[in-house]
Amino acid sequence: MDFSTDYETHAYAITELFTSTFLASEGTEEGALIGALARRLIAETPPEDLRVVTAWADGTLVGGIFFTRLTYTGDPRTVFLMAPVAVATAHQGKGIGQRLIAHGLDALRQEGVDIAVTYGDPAFYGRVGFKPVTDADLPAPQPLHQPQGWIAQSLTDAPLTPMRGPARCVAAFDDPALW
Template sequence: MDTSTDYTTHAEAIVELFASTFTASEGAEEGALIGALARRLIAETPTQDLRVVTAWEEGTLLGGIFFTRLTYEGDPRTVFMMAPVAVATAHQGKGIGQRLIAHGLDALRKEGVDIVVTYGDPAFYGRVGFETVSEADLPAPQPLNQPQGWIARSLTDAPLTPLGGPTHCVTAFDDPALW
């Protein structure tokens, strides 16, 4: 498995991966929503606020992850959100997602990012070091439909401590339907 951070060359393949993976797991409506989100993230997010990590094998896209900047007005730490994450349906259950996450987190750590948050299954993401956080300690940019899925991981030796809001996400995520 090879990883890449070149998302502009492969934008359409990445969008299709997210649309098809979420359609297979969550239905056509969710697939369309996440496919459109992937397209907007690539097209509209400034490069300093976006990281995309993809996994390839012999020219086939196996998986991908978006990392986007979260800004906490009252806090100097650098925070990125990891979402969405997708592994092609035919390649799930092989550890590709965990390897992609580890690779992405390592790259962000090397950049000096302090904290990564995500909104997902605590049992799955707990395997790669994420822990549940409260919205009081780490405010979300939109109201959460499932607050138990708001989880974070420190990329430094410092423990997770409360972040001062208000919080702002990239434009593509500023939609209550995604939260």
């Protein structure tokens, strides 16, 4: 498996991966929503606020992950939101998602990012080091429909401590339907 951070060259393929994966697992509406989110993240997010990691097997795109900056007023720590994550339906259950996440988190660590946060299944993401946090300790940029899915991990030796200030996400994520 090869990993790549070149998302601009493969923007269409990445968008199609997210659309088809979420369509297969969550239905037409969710597939369209996440496909549009992937498209907007690539097209509209400033490069300093976006990291995209893709996984390739024999020249075929088999997985992708987005990391976007979360900014907390009054807190100097660097925080990135890990979402969405997709593994092509035919390649699920082979550990690709976990390897993709580990690779992406390692890259953030090497950049000096302090905290990674995501909004998803605590059982799945717990396997790669995410732990539940409260909105009071790590405010979300929008009200959470499923607060138990708000999870984070420190990417440094420092423990997770409460963030100061309200959170601001990139424009593509600033939509209550995504939270």
